Amino acid sequence: MIYTVTFNPAIDYVLRTDRIQPGCVNRSESEEIFFGGKGINVSAVLAELGIKSKALGFTAGFTGEAIEQGVKDMGIDADFVRLKSGSSRINVKIKADKETEINGQGPHIDSESIGQLMEKLDEIQDGDTLVLAGSIPNSLPDDIYEKILSRLSDRDIRIVADASKRLLMNMLKYRPFLIKPNNFELSEIFGVNITTYDEIVEHAVKLQAMGAGNVLVSMAEKGAVLLDETGKLYKCGACTGTVKNSVGAGDSMLAGFIAGVSEGYDYALKLGTACGGATAFSDGLAKKELIDKLMEQL
Numbered sequence: 001m002i003y004t005v006t007f008n009p010a011i012d013y014v015l016r017t018d019r020i021q022p023g024c025v026n027r028s029e030s031e032e033i034f035f036g037g038k039g040i041n042v043s044a045v046l047a048e049l050g051i052k053s054k055a056l057g058f059t060a061g062f063t064g065e066a067i068e069q070g071v072k073d074m075g076i077d078a079d080f081v082r083l084k085s086g087s088s089r090i091n092v093k094i095k096a097d098k099e100t101e102i103n104g105q106g107p108h109i110d111s112e113s114i115g116q117l118m119e120k121l122d123e124i125q126d127g128d129t130l131v132l133a134g135s136i137p138n139s140l141p142d143d144i145y146e147k148i149l150s151r152l153s154d155r156d157i158r159i160v161a162d163a164s165k166r167l168l169m170n171m172l173k174y175r176p177f178l179i180k181p182n183n184f185e186l187s188e189i190f191g192v193n194i195t196t197y198d199e200i201v202e203h204a205v206k207l208q209a210m211g212a213g214n215v216l217v218s219m220a221e222k223g224a225v226l227l228d229e230t231g232k233l234y235k236c237g238a239c240t241g242t243v244k245n246s247v248g249a250g251d252s253m254l255a256g257f258i259a260g261v262s263e264g265y266d267y268a269l270k271l272g273t274a275c276g277g278a279t280a281f282s283d284g285l286a287k288k289e290l291i292d293k294l295m296e297q298l
Contacts, residue, residue, distance in 0.1 A: 002046060002258065003124055004131040005117075005148075006039035006057035007140060008106040009067050009080075010089045012247070014283075019097040034284055035070035036091075038134035038162065041251035041285060042258070045275055047075040048288050049259045054079055056120055060107040061087030081116045083107050093247070109139045121148060126156040129258060132171070133162040133251065149174040162254055165189050172211035177229075179207065180216045180254050200225055201233060216269070218253055218276065226269045236269045239277030239294040245284070252279040252286045270298045 012035070015028040043053040055076050059067050060083035067088055071078040086107025094100040124130055130152070132145055141147070145167055149159065159176040161168055165188050168179060186203050187194045194200055204215040204227040213229040219238075226234040256275030260268035274294035278286030281294075 001124075002043075002051065002053040002129045002131065003121070004039035004043045004053055004055050004133070005121075006037035006055065006134065007109070007144075008089065008134075008137045009035070009037035009040055009057055009059060009064075009071075010091045010104065010106070011063055011067060011070075012036050012091045012093055014093045014095060016095045020094060020100065032283065035067050035074075036248065038251050039131055040067075040071060040076070041248040042131050042133065042255045043071070043076045044074050044285050045252045045255035045279070046259055048286060048291070049255070049271075049275075050288075051259050052077065056080065056117060058083055058107070058109050058113060058117070059088050060085065063090060064088040064107075079120060081113050081120070083109060083113055106137050107139075109137060114140070114144070118148070118151060121152065124152060124155065124157055127158075129158040129160060129177075131160045131162075131254070131258070133160075133254065135164060136167065143170070146170055146174075160254065160258060162250065169210070172207070175211045176213060178214045178216060178254075178257065179212045180218065180250065180257075181207075182218045182220070182250065183222075186217060197225065197235075201227065205231075214265070216253075216257060216272070218250060224253070224269060224273055224276075226265060228265045232265070234266055234269050236273045236298065239274060239281075239297050241277060241281035241294070243280050245280060245282060247279075248285050249276045249280045252276045256286075256291070270295065274298060 014032040016030045017028050043055045046053045055078050059080040068078050089104025089106040091103045160178045161171045161176045162180045207215050215227045217225045221238050223237040253272040253276035257268045257272035260271035274291050275286045277294045278290040
């Protein structure tokens with residue numbers, strides 16, 4: 001079983017209009033609602049590929065109820081901890097001449113609810129996969145990822161980590177199966193400007209020496225590079241298409257890689273690249289039909 005964790009899921013309310021005039025009443029031309037968060041995005045693309053997963057995390061209020069129902073409607077097993085107060089956040093994303101986002105803060109997560117999530121995580125067994133992705137809300141301790149991994153360290157679990165610099169580096173001592181920084185995040189981690197293929201490989205090797213198993217580095221229109229756990233390198237070019245959306249593309253790549261890894265790392269890298277491209281070329285997350293078309297490109 002694949003488990004994903006989304007600490008602070010959201011309703012993404014997407015508004016489209018030609019342009020925004022500050023200080024005036026603006027009217028949208030179209031509106032869409034998506035249920036998201038990095039872990040949920042991974043679960044959604046896995047479901048599109050016909051792979052089951054269980055989505056964990058926290059929800060609250062009427063927005064939380066909508067998120068849970070929306071996740072279930074996507075074919076995902078939703079097993080969120082319901083918080084006693086507050087509301088799950090709404091993120092407003094305005095698609096106009098300039099893209100503007102206003103992201104909600106989300107509800108307070110109390111210690112009792114954290115304990116309930118830990119109990120759900122205790123159900124994970126040897127051979128399962130756990131995806132830890134995204135930032136940590138202010139109400140959670142900074143070391144929550146480490147506490148989870150320490151709690152599960154006696155089991156043979158595939159840990160997939162996609163987080164910012166400090167969070168990711170602190171997880172390396174638990175030897176995650178896969179990490180997925182992009183080239184900009186790789187630069188941030190090491191405090192240098194990484195631009196070339198050789199530089200990406202050099203620093204991927206350093207991350208592997210620190211504890212990472214497989215290192216997948218996405219490079220937007222330049223494709224992606226994988227350094228596998230044996231030290232073998234794979235490279236995949238980017239798919240071609242019209243970019244409409246950047247939200248969830250990295251999560252989609254992660255889902256594709258997880259879905260394809262049983263067929264080998266070369267196939268996993270291609271499927272991950274196709275899934276990331278399918279999301280980038282769509283208004284929402286990747287759909288199977290477009291994923292299949294992009295796989296033909298690769």
